[in-house]
Amino acid sequence: MDIAAVLQWIESTSLAARIRDSLLLFPLLESIHVIGLALVFGTIAIIDLRLLGTASTERPFKRMAADIMKWTWGAFALTALTGSLMFTTNATVYYHNFYFRTKMLLLVLAGINMLVFELTLGRVVHRWDTAPSAPKAGKAAAILSIAIWISVIFAGRLIGFTTSRAKQAAPAPPDSSLEELFQSAPSDTPKAPPK
Amino acid sequence: MKSFAEWLSTTALSVFLQNHNSWAIPTIQSIHIVGIAIVLGSVLMIDLRILGWAGMDQTLRQTANRFGPWLTGALWLMLATGILMVIGEPVRELITFSFWLKMVLVAVSAAVAIILQRAVRNHEEMVAKRRGVKLLAIVTFLVWACIIILGRLIAYDHVWGAWSPSAKQ
Numbered sequence: 001m002d003i004a005a006v007l008q009w010i011e012s013t014s015l016a017a018r019i020r021d022s023l024l025l026f027p028l029l030e031s032i033h034v035i036g037l038a039l040v041f042g043t044i045a046i047i048d049l050r051l052l053g054t055a056s057t058e059r060p061f062k063r064m065a066a067d068i069m070k071w072t073w074g075a076f077a078l079t080a081l082t083g084s085l086m087f088t089t090n091a092t093v094y095y096h097n098f099y100f101r102t103k104m105l106l107l108v109l110a111g112i113n114m115l116v117f118e119l120t121l122g123r124v125v126h127r128w129d130t131a132p133s134a135p136k137a138g139k140a141a142a143i144l145s146i147a148i149w150i151s152v153i154f155a156g157r158l159i160g161f162t163t164s165r166a167k168q169a170a171p172a173p174p175d176s177s178l179e180e181l182f183q184s185a186p187s188d189t190p191k192a193p194p195k
Numbered sequence: 196m197k198s199f200a201e202w203l204s205t206t207a208l209s210v211f212l213q214n215h216n217s218w219a220i221p222t223i224q225s226i227h228i229v230g231i232a233i234v235l236g237s238v239l240m241i242d243l244r245i246l247g248w249a250g251m252d253q254t255l256r257q258t259a260n261r262f263g264p265w266l267t268g269a270l271w272l273m274l275a276t277g278i279l280m281v282i283g284e285p286v287r288e289l290i291t292f293s294f295w296l297k298m299v300l301v302a303v304s305a306a307v308a309i310i311l312q313r314a315v316r317n318h319e320e321m322v323a324k325r326r327g328v329k330l331l332a333i334v335t336f337l338v339w340a341c342i343i344i345l346g347r348l349i350a351y352d353h354v355w356g357a358w359s360p361s362a363k364q
Contacts, residue, residue, distance in 0.1 A: 023351075023353070023354055024354050027347055027348055027350070027351040027354065028344070030347050031343055031344035031346075031347040031348070032344075034228065034231065034343050034346075034347060035235065035340050035343050035344075037228075037232070038228070038231045038232040038234075038235040038236065038343070039232075039235055039236060039239060040232075041229070041232035041236070042232040042233060042234075042235050042236015042237070042239065043236050043239070043240075045232065045233065045236060046236060046240065055261060055265075056261060059252060059253065060252075063252060064252075067249050067250060067251075067252075068240075068249065071239065071243070071249065150225075150229055153225050153228050153229055153232075154221070154222070154225040157221050157224050157225045157228065158221050161217075161220075161221050
């Protein structure tokens with residue numbers, strides 16, 4: 001299947017059009033996305049700091065992680081949903097955007113990091129559950145996790161900057177004068193979300 | 196306020212941020228969002244403990260002691276990055292309805308957080324027993340969520356219609 005066609009179909013759905021045409025929907029989706037990602041990173045950081053022995057050192061790791069992670073996953077679902085809805089409004093541009101691709105790659109890396117941790121130290125958690133910090137590999141996973149999630153936030157913010165600017169700086173059609181372009185601008189220019 | 200914003204945009208730091216806006220503004224905004232994550236994560240943990248939905252292996256005081264300092268520290272980080280964002284784009288930030296409503300809610304929420312933290316430290320049992328405290332936990336969390344929404348709406352202040360000062364110009 002042709003990816004370009006799929007992306008165009010996503011943009012042409014009535015759902016995407018509805019979000020594009022609304023004054024309030026896109027900013028609200030962005031806001032809920034920020035609330036979701038803040039809860040994702042905020043709660044993951046609590047667990048990472050526990051692994052590093054920086055904070056919550058008196059709490060057994062397993063119980064604490066189980067207690068918090070369900071909120072992390074709930075927030076992640078909210079973030080993924082709002083992110084997907086934003087993606088539909090301008091799928092082709094996002095798909096080709098460097099920071100969008102970087103962010104998706106970073107999300108995969110965060111998942112792999114978590115999976116490796118679960119399959120190694122997670123399997124022998126009883127050995128270090130009540131220790132004030134995790135073994136060295138756990139600390140490494142925690143530092144990696146914090147670094148990846150902060151990078152995800154930076155990449156995400158840069159998507160907003162580069163996609164709205166990319167549209168503003170879109171090249172003029174080959175055979176049109178500057179005046180014609182200005183005259184037709186209000187109706188032809190797609191509504192670019194502010195950065 | 197318009198003339199203050201215009202004066203601010205002529206200051207050396209503002210000019211520097213404007214000249215380097217392609218990396219400076221997104222970097223400051225991203226640090227601001229990292230701050231949001233620390234604030235909201237901390238507020239969530241304290242509020243869930245008040246509601247009895249998480250962290251029940253800890254007392255309320257232990258929870259407040261664990262997350263209170265991070266909440267306060269992150270608020271200072273957000274104040275610093277927020278001020279830089281205002282200096283970098285004074286008119287875009289200050290001539291909006293969203294910004295000022297956000298500032299009012301931030302002031303109220305920060306005051307409530309500080310008062311609650313002191314109350315937990317000094318009269319933990321009394322705080323834990325009051326039913327109103329659970330309602331307060333839910334309300335404060337929702338107000339922090341509104342603050343985040345208003346922060347994003349600074350970029351879309353036209354959604355307020357005639358309430359947006361930029362609509363009058």
